[in-house]
Amino acid sequence: MSELARARVRISGVVQGVGFRWFVCRAAEQYGLTGWVRNRPDGSVELEAEGDRPTVEAFLSEVRVGPRLGRVTSMAVDWVPPRRDTSFEVTG
Numbered sequence: 001m002s003e004l005a006r007a008r009v010r011i012s013g014v015v016q017g018v019g020f021r022w023f024v025c026r027a028a029e030q031y032g033l034t035g036w037v038r039n040r041p042d043g044s045v046e047l048e049a050e051g052d053r054p055t056v057e058a059f060l061s062e063v064r065v066g067p068r069l070g071r072v073t074s075m076a077v078d079w080v081p082p083r084r085d086t087s088f089e090v091t092g
Helices: 020-031 054-063
Strands: 004-014 036-039 045-053 071-080 086-091
Touching: 004 054, 020 036, 020 045, 020 054, 020 086, 045 054, 054 071
Parallel strands: 036 086
Antiparallel strands: 004 045, 004 071, 036 045
């Protein structure tokens, strides 16, 4: 297994009011990742996802596509230290 990695991601576009957080949560669970996703007051979505780096990267590729009604126009990814969460949660 690869080394544990954690991505902090800010996503802009049509990402609120279209089921984006739930799409992200389902995808994270399918990939076996931990972390969280939340709406931001500026209309963007923020998430942190943790797992082995190739899996996190594959998950982020799927997030970049988003749900059917959403549209991602930008996605900024920062790699941060792992926190060893135990689940993936929708917050805020």
